[in-house]
Amino acid sequence: MSFRRVLGYYKSRMARLPGTPHSIAAGFAAGAAVSFTPFMGFHFLLGALVAWALRGNLIASALGTLVGNPWTFPFIWLAIYEVGAAIMLDSESRVPLDDLSLSYLWNHIGDVLVPMMLGGAILSVIVWPLFYFPLARGIERFRKMRFERRLRKRSTEVAVTGQAIGQDPA
Template sequence: MVFKRRNKLTPLTWLARSLWPKGGWHRAALYLQHRLHRLPDTPQTISRGVFAGIFSVFSPLFGLHFVVAFAFAKLVRGNVIAALLATFIGNPLTYVPIGVVSLKMGHFILGTEFNHMHERSFSGKFLDAADDLLRNFLAIFSDADANWNALIRFFHEVFLPYLVGGIVPGLVAGLVGYYLTLPMIVAYQARRRKKLKAKLEKLREKAQANHRKP
């Protein structure tokens, strides 16, 4: 397979690469920029894809950001590959500030109170909700009673505020990404066209010179 690794990563190596990519985040950012520049599409379409990808990162649907980015890119007629690449903005270093900002904004919009304990128990509430799902699934095959308290608490205290609150900062961050990448892609594609034109001109001159030879 084209994208299959020769050496399979161990769970610890995968976790370490998630926190710190091989070569560092700076090199990863340069790689992302290089890939965006070389996408075969218009600058506006690519930048709309970047907008969609960044916006999707502000969704509480962890593990489904690729799906959200794909769907939103289709909605705004953006480049899907650019949208998937732009989800790189969401990583272990940025998820905490994104989550805190989205939660605070969501509680503000909904008129509920933001408890600072949420910041320290954010991952814990995800684990509690997952534990509820597992226990209630196992309850189907046993005499245990289903208990949805953790899921209900998670929905009202985390998921709903996160979902609502992530819209505004997600739109702002997406627009920033759009207006930052658009001129860069326009300039890159113009330089690339100029280089290709010069290369074709040299080939044409060489062909004409060879044709004139006796």
């Protein structure tokens, strides 16, 4: 199955979730934003908490956390570290990326985690509206088109049978 087809399937599934376009978009955006934090293993919980606080859809927040996945996490972690380290402006405690190893990370967890938390908070605030606004508009459009399609189908059935659906032919 092609990537485009899979993406189209998930878009339609997202638009069919129960709730308002705001709740679905807010939930998904909360999950996506939480994916930009260094708290691996807690993204589902954090996404659900943020979605709940924003009156977002909890299922959509779980789907939103899939923005962070094994293919995107290395880029996300590098981005949140670089943003946090740049804001801290502390070049002496900056982790040398060419000498990066698991033992170095374990021994200097504070030098890595603090900039990642700061960068993650900043990028999460930026990422949330980037997902929310297009998704809310897309869901509204999808539902409007779906409603119009149902009206057209119903009017075609009335024209063919001469009666509305659910009426007794008496």
